[in-house]
Amino acid sequence: YAVASHQTTNLTAKTKVAFADEENDSPEDPQPYGVAAWTEDDAAVLIFDRYDIWKIDPRSGAATNFTSGVGRRDKLVFRYRMPVEKQQFIEPKNNLWLLVQNETNKQWGFYKKNLASAAAPQPVAMGPVGYSTLLQAKHADEFIYTKSSVSQPADLYASRDLRQETKLSSINPQQKDYNWFTAELVHWTTPKGYPATGVLYKPENFDPAKKYPMVAYFYEKLSDGLYKYTAPAPTPSRLDIELFASNGYLVFTPDISYTIGEPGPSAVEFVNSGVESLKKNSWVDGAHIGIQGQSWGGYQVAYLITQTNLYAAAWAAYRLVWVMRYATW
Incomplete structure (x- = not known):
């Protein structure tokens, strides 16, 4: 909008592409890329x-x-x-x-x-x-x-x-004294045929001849953070991935794509199939798999444990208000 001339110009009409979230999977208007x-x-x-x-x-x-x-x-x-x-x-x-x-x-x-x-x-x-x-x-x-x-x-x-x-800096030299962890992308296909992606964190001293317990943590899509550095620290509600991974756990963070109106079934489609895919590896202890989510993810934890006996433990944080708000998303 030009204040002086009071003229409005559509800036994106001639581009033939979208300038708001092409992958929007919530019942809200897609947000602009900026x-x-x-x-x-x-x-x-x-x-x-x-x-x-x-x-x-x-x-x-x-x-x-x-x-x-x-x-x-x-x-x-x-x-x-x-x-x-x-x-x-x-x-x-x-x-x-x-x-x-x-x-x-x-x-x-x-x-x-x-x-x-x-x-x-x-x-x-x-x-x-x-x-x-x-x-x-x-x-x-x-x-x-x-x-x-x-x-x-x-x-x-x-x-x-x-x-x-x-x-110019070396901010965490003491890290060398600890068993750290690694991260890698994993891919699988869901039961409905959707290509899926997640991140698998392993202890730094990972040995494929051993079996490891695994925790799945999820909140929408997290794989873009594959190369993000986070030091272990207390959290109010989410899984401390760094603490678990450096102490002998596998941590799996699957990306979830939602069908609007079906957030629970969407979590089943992506989370459970990702866990089942990883269970095929001999180094995953299939009897000791847990899930954790907070807020929006906490609602999905509460839903997932009503659909399967796959998990030995579940931790849902701040879930009740989100159950009421998002049960019909």
Whole structure:
């Protein structure tokens, strides 16, 4: 909406793609992917779709796929945040460092593209780690950022090009004195034929010749956090994955896709089938499997234990209010 002219322009009509959650599986309006930033003099606005970034003229609605469709083509999620504190707009000749996550393997990295360029963005760094957004020096092309994995603390790094970097911190050296844990993606097919994904956490000293008890913890979709570092710490209601995994448990976090109006059956479809799939491994102690969920996940725990005898133990936190609110989702 232009205040001066009182004109309204539809910015996304010409793109033929959705700019709100394509995978929305709740009985609410899908949430928008968001706005990245404006360019100088409001010449253009950068807006996210599920994968790509669009550069759109706010006056005419003329739209260009700024990331050249690379995101949707390669299942890469491009996002951008201005790296200079209190920066109000992108200048015409700025290089944009685009934070990227591979939707398939969950790896993170950066691509680079100049605002004025018509070429596709170029990869700079990509790997089995998680990156923070960049923070740029005010008067130099130097960045600081954190980089981490499930076993690598989010230490601070400095770099000009994200290829050669200097490590500035070592925030958790005592970790070497403890049995830590690993994380890996697992895939299976549900009874109705849906492809499914989850994360399996194992003790660092995992031995495939042994049997391990397993706990399934779930809350919607968690696999994007495959490379997130979290130190063991008390929690008010959710499973402390780090504590359990480092102390001899397998921890499984299945992603759940919901059928609207059927949250309980949806949990059965994805959680139980994922657990059954993992039980086929000789190192899973099928007699000692538990489930845990809190809030929305607590409701699903309460539902799941009425549908199966698969679990030896169940822990549902903050479940009653959610049973009343979401029983008809």
